Amino acid sequence: MAMKAFDYFKPKDISEAMALKADKKESFFLAGGTDLFVKMKNGALTAQTVIDIGELDSLGGIHEDEREMIIGAACKVSEIEKSDHIRGKYAALAGAAHSLGSLQVRNLATIGGNICNASPSADLLPALLVLNAKMEIIGPRGIRLVPAEEFFVGPGATILERGELLKSIRIPLLSREKAATVYLKHTLKRSMDIAAVGVAILVEDKEVVNNCRIALGAVGPTPFRVYEAEKHLLDKKLNGEVIAQAALLCKEACKPIDDVRTTAAYRKTIVEVLAKRGLEKIAGEQGGRLDGASH
Ligand SMILES: Cc1cc2nc3c(=O)[nH]c(=O)nc-3n(C[C@H](O)[C@H](O)[C@H](O)COP(=O)(O)OP(=O)(O)OC[C@H]3O[C@@H](n4cnc5c(N)ncnc54)[C@H](O)[C@@H]3O)c2cc1C
Numbered sequence: 001m002a003m004k005a006f007d008y009f010k011p012k013d014i015s016e017a018m019a020l021k022a023d024k025k026e027s028f029f030l031a032g033g034t035d036l037f038v039k040m041k042n043g044a045l046t047a048q049t050v051i052d053i054g055e056l057d058s059l060g061g062i063h064e065d066e067r068e069m070i071i072g073a074a075c076k077v078s079e080i081e082k083s084d085h086i087r088g089k090y091a092a093l094a095g096a097a098h099s100l101g102s103l104q105v106r107n108l109a110t111i112g113g114n115i116c117n118a119s120p121s122a123d124l125l126p127a128l129l130v131l132n133a134k135m136e137i138i139g140p141r142g143i144r145l146v147p148a149e150e151f152f153v154g155p156g157a158t159i160l161e162r163g164e165l166l167k168s169i170r171i172p173l174l175s176r177e178k179a180a181t182v183y184l185k186h187t188l189k190r191s192m193d194i195a196a197v198g199v200a201i202l203v204e205d206k207e208v209v210n211n212c213r214i215a216l217g218a219v220g221p222t223p224f225r226v227y228e229a230e231k232h233l234l235d236k237k238l239n240g241e242v243i244a245q246a247a248l249l250c251k252e253a254c255k256p257i258d259d260v261r262t263t264a265a266y267r268k269t270i271v272e273v274l275a276k277r278g279l280e281k282i283a284g285e286q287g288g289r290l291d292g293a294s295h
Contacts, residue, residue: 002041003041004040004046006049007048007050008049008050008052009049009051009052010055011053014058014165017051017053017165018138018139018163018165020049020051021051021165022140022163025048025049027047027049028050028051029053029116029165030050031054031074031110031112031113032054032076032108032113034101034109035117035119036113053074053165054110055074056074058167059072059073059074059112059167060072060075061075062083062085064085068170068171068173069085069090069173070136070168070169071111072167073111073112073166075110076108077105077106077109077111077114077124078097078103080097080124081094081098089173090127091180091182092126092127092131092181092201092202093124093128093183096126096127096183099123099185100123101192115158115169117156118151118152118154118155118158118222119155119156120155120218120220120221121198121217121218122223123185123194123195123198125148125152125198125223126183126198126215126216126223127181127183127215128148128169128171129149129200129223129225130181130201130202130215130225131148131171131174132147132148132213133147133171134146134148134171135148135151135166135169135170136166136167137160137164137165137166137167138164138167139165140163143167153222154222155221155222174202174204175204179203179204180202180204180206180285181201181282182278182281182282183198183199184198184274184278186198188262195218196218196267196270197216197217197218197270197274198218199214199217199271199274200214200217200278201213201275202214203233203238203282206238206282206283207237208235209233209237212230213230214229214275216250216253216254216271218256219268219271220254220255220256226250226254226275229246229247229249232245232249233279238283243280246279247272247276247279250271251269251271251272251275254271256268256271
């Protein structure tokens with residue numbers, strides 16, 4: 001199917017982007033275009049106007065202050081994957097970025113696009129949930145900060161209101177010594193496939209767990225935390241029995257659907273396998289070092 005013609009604007013700053021969004025009917029922000037153009041091409045979405053925010057300086061970059069790491073919404077997935085800082089401290093996010101699409105896709109795709117497209121299988125979302133990320137949103141009524149967990153409301157649906165733009169993603173600082181994070185992804189094809197299941201885990205103080213967050217992707221309408229499993233792990237040492245029970249709780253907590261790609265039963269089994277594998281990986285790490293992520 002050929003893509004319908006559309007107007008293209010490249011604003012010089014956020015204010016101009018917001019003004020265009022308010023002014024133009026059926027307008028969409030364009031970051032990397034790896035979701036937007038696919039939808040426009042296959043007719044899932046009609047845009048009369050596309051507002052290119054992908055190269056706005058104020059939406060780019062990765063930096064840290066004394067409280068949090070701030071990632072600009074237009075930061076490329078490949079920048080996140082390659083950032084030494086993110087690889088060292090927020091390995092689940094670096095790993096999730098590395099697992100997304102191909103190098104060519106990652107060089108175009110942005111973190112903001114992955115978030116705002118809100119696919120249930122989007123790789124960065126479970127990692128952002130366990131990192132307690134907050135979304136900085138700018139809109140006609142000012143700026144608001146929304147926890148990642150409250151941002152997603154259904155497949156492809158977020159709390160973003162008309163005219164609002166995701167400006168940055170704010171992640172509280174983690175202790176490099178105490179915290180370990182991991183993202184594990186199961187795909188049905190060997191290369192470049194979206195997640196059939198994604199599992200992100202954060203554990204602080206694995207000797208006696210004093211904080212733990214687990215989030216699942218692709219097994220519900222939105223990514224979600226598994227509070228039952230997190231509660232089970234609190235104040236315990238990560239041994240085989242504790243890990244097996246937590247993994248079972250993850251399996252029981254998810255209600256995936258059968259779809260063209262695979263069955264609900266298969267996804268549930270994989271959730272248990274990945275949760276167990278992720279916790280074992282963290283338990284096996286030396287001295288609380290943060291771990292990378294793998295498929
Ligand atoms: C071949 C291929 C393979 C892929 N593989 C994967 C994969 O393995 N895992 C995965 O998770 N995804 C995958 N994707 C999907 C896609 O690459 C990601 O979701 C990507 O992060 C989207 O970012 P983008 O910058 O291209 O978004 P765009 O396509 O530019 O935008 C996506 C949506 O978000 C909106 N938007 C973008 N930025 C903002 C903002 N700052 N504020 C408000 N709204 C905004 C746009 O208006 C649009 O509706 C794949 C895509 C392709 C084409």
